[in-house]
Amino acid sequence: KKVGVLISGSGTNLQALIDATQDPTQHIGAEIVLVISNKPNVEGLRRAERANIPTKVILHNKYPTRESFDAAMDAELVKAGVEIICLAGFMRLLSGEFVRKWNGRALNIHPSLLPLFKGVSAQKDALAAGVRVSGCTVHFVVEAMDEGAIIIQKAVPIEQNDTVEILTERIKTEAEHKAYPEALRLLANNKVRLADDNRVIWL
Ligand code: GRF
Numbered sequence: 795k796k797v798g799v800l801i802s803g804s805g806t807n808l809q810a811l812i813d814a815t816q817d818p819t820q821h822i823g824a825e826i827v828l829v830i831s832n833k834p835n836v837e838g839l840r841r842a843e844r845a846n847i848p849t850k851v852i853l854h855n856k857y858p859t860r861e862s863f864d865a866a867m868d869a870e871l872v873k874a875g876v877e878i879i880c881l882a883g884f885m886r887l888l889s890g891e892f893v894r895k896w897n898g899r900a901l902n903i904h905p906s907l908l909p910l911f912k913g914v915s916a917q918k919d920a921l922a923a924g925v926r927v928s929g930c931t932v933h934f935v936v937e938a939m940d941e942g943a944i945i946i947q948k949a950v951p952i953e954q955n956d957t958v959e960i961l962t963e964r965i966k967t968e969a970e971h972k973a974y975p976e977a978l979r980l981l982a983n984n985k986v987r988l989a990d991d992n993r994v995i996w997l
Pocket residue numbers: 803804805806807808838882883884903904905930966970
């Protein structure tokens with residue numbers, strides 16, 4: 795399956811997806827054909843270039859509306875033949891039109907065990923809540939932020955002296971970078987799909 799990855803930053807999850815999809819022993823059954831960033835000069839773009847994956851920078855602030863920005867991304871994804879979209883640290887909300895078009899074919903990763911700690915400060919919120927376990931969630935994309943049927947969750951411990959930075963790093967390396975390729979493998983090989991009632995069906 796042809797995959798397009800949307801990023802806004804460092805792209806360590808993109809790197810995990812590149813490494814897994816390029817490793818024939820992992821049988822991900824997917825190939826990244828396009829990386830789109832809404833920010834220029836980010837490390838994620840350099841990761842894609844190093845792997846010879848085509849990139850596009852589409853600046854959201856050059857578009858009058860969310861819908862027109864999303865339409866520009868959609869045009870590039872279609873042109874590249876993309877069948878599955880992975881959001882990997884993509885920091886823009888997507889419009890209803892875009893999400894409905896890609897319904898069941900778009901994944902997101904979030905650095906908490908959803909439905910706890912939605913939003914942009916998940917690690918900070920987990921530390922503030924005093925929970926002893928957090929982790930990551932890979933889920934289908936729906937219009938509401940960090941909602942959508944869950945495909946995979948992976949837990950990590952929270953240690954006594956954790957800072958936001960330490961916890962963020964642990965969630966990435968021990969949870970996200972394993973869970974995202976695995977979720978992509980499941981979707982690319984038709985082992986999961988999103989039903990009309992917004993639940994995951996395991997096949
Ligand atoms: C990850 O923590 C992901 O869960 C969140 O944004 C972060 C992206 O990190 N949605 P990176 O750019 O993949 O390193």
